[in-house]
Amino acid sequence: MTGPEPDDAGDTRAVRRAVRVVNRQITVASCLLVVAIVAASALVVVHQSRPSEMLEPPDPGSHNFYVDTDLVLLALVVIGLGAIVFAAVISRLIAARAVRPLGQALRMQREFVADASHELRTPLAVLDARIQLLQHRTGPDDPAHDALDELRTDSRALIDIVNDLLLAADVGPAAPDAEPTDAADAVTAAVDALRVLADERGIALALAVDGPALVRMPPTALRRCVTALVDNALDHSASGSEVDVRVLTAGRHVRIQVRDQGSGIQGIEPDRVFDRFAHSDPSPGAGRRGGFGIGLALVRDLVVRHGGQAEVASTSGAGTTFVLSLPTVP
Missing domain, CATH: 3.30.565.10 (Histidine kinase-like ATPase, C-terminal domain)
Known part of the structure; x- marks a missing residue:
């Protein structure tokens, strides 16, 4: 089984980085929210740990129940940690699913640029060759000589742009055994x-x-x-x-x-x-x-x-x- 093409591998790394960034941001935001909720709950429990009702006798026919404060705080901490882990897992899945179209778009973009560049190279090369031929057939004193020079410059600029586009689409990582x-x-x-x-x-x-x-x-x-x-x-x-x-x-x-x-x-x-x-x-x-x-x-x-x-x-x-x-x- 062959591995991914160099450009696909680069796109894959870019998508994975995006997933990690989105996952980290969602996880941090979720952690801050959970910590805030747990802290607020803990403050309420501590504040109510010695309620005035404990000093009063219960009403006839009613019963008061009291919970250990330490157990409540421990339960809040466990629930908070569980919520953080759950948020991290869910955010990872959501980020991966949300960023997946980015990888497909990158691959389609590279394929389009490469195909368009390949299709443009041949007609541009022919155009440049014909301009050179006209240059050779016209002397320095010909009225069209300067215009042909400008056309040649423009054609070379177009060829350079197409070559840059093609190189940007096809470039891959360095081969580990490449010659220095x-x-x-x-x-x-x-x-x-x-x-x-x-x-x-x-x-x-x-x-x-x-x-x-x-x-x-x-x-x-x-x-x-x-x-x-x-x-x-x-x-x-x-x-x-x-x-x-x-x-x-x-x-x-x-x-x-x-x-x-x-x-x-x-x-x-x-x-x-x-x-x-x-x-x-x-x-x-x-x-x-x-x-x-x-x-x-x-x-x-x-x-x-x-x-x-x-x-x-x-x-x-x-x-x-x-x-x-x-x-x-x-």
């Missing part, structure tokens, strides 16, 4: 590929590497993450500024830092930049957009699925620093 990747080499390759873009925008792109640092993450995925962070830094940097990339080894983790000199993250909470299609206010004098698309969301998904984390280490008017932290290979 030198983070320094992967980061260097990603930075070198973006130097042309940085030069065109008049932005200095600096790289500092401590030395070889092995991580259990495919080189393609790691390069994709670094490319997304550096590209984001370039988009939010003004001409004449600098984007600094560093690869540091800190204990059992490799830290990849990408720092820009933009105006910082504005109009949105820093942690929300990793949400899909999050938007911030554009940086004055910076690049072409104030949004993050799915690029940073994909970065977080990739890093988390390989045992690491992605975060905004700092952001201010002097710039923003993103940090990827990945466990090193023992």
Whole structure:
């Protein structure tokens, strides 16, 4: 019998976490309610433990019954504990049943994104190839040359978006026997590929590497993450500024830092930049957009699925620093 697909396993873990959160919240609320009821009942029992009726003779034909206070308090405690256990079990069942549709929705969403991305890749590739062919047939002096360049840029942007969607739908956890990747080499390759873009925008792109640092993450995925962070830094940097990339080894983790000199993250909470299609206010004098698309969301998904984390280490008017932290290979 085969196990679940990587994405299904990730969705299963997400659903289980949601069940635990809902179960914990319901259990805590139930416990507080039960404790409050038991405490109130105990106060009443203690307050009435020496009723004035005990000092008065009973009326003719009537009988008074008295209960041991200790026994009443013990019974209240037992009933309260039983109610707490019962509430915990019931909340677990209710949470699991309520969250089950979430897992089905996640699976359907991934299947739709993967299917749509696969269907779009071929026509987009053909469109891009035809645009390239037209570019070769038109000279620099042709009136349509600039328009074709813009079309090619747009087609490449669409292809990148489709690739990101497909990668976000298909990405799985790291294989335990996967070959280690030198983070320094992967980061260097990603930075070198973006130097042309940085030069065109008049932005200095600096790289500092401590030395070889092995991580259990495919080189393609790691390069994709670094490319997304550096590209984001370039988009939010003004001409004449600098984007600094560093690869540091800190204990059992490799830290990849990408720092820009933009105006910082504005109009949105820093942690929300990793949400899909999050938007911030554009940086004055910076690049072409104030949004993050799915690029940073994909970065977080990739890093988390390989045992690491992605975060905004700092952001201010002097710039923003993103940090990827990945466990090193023992």
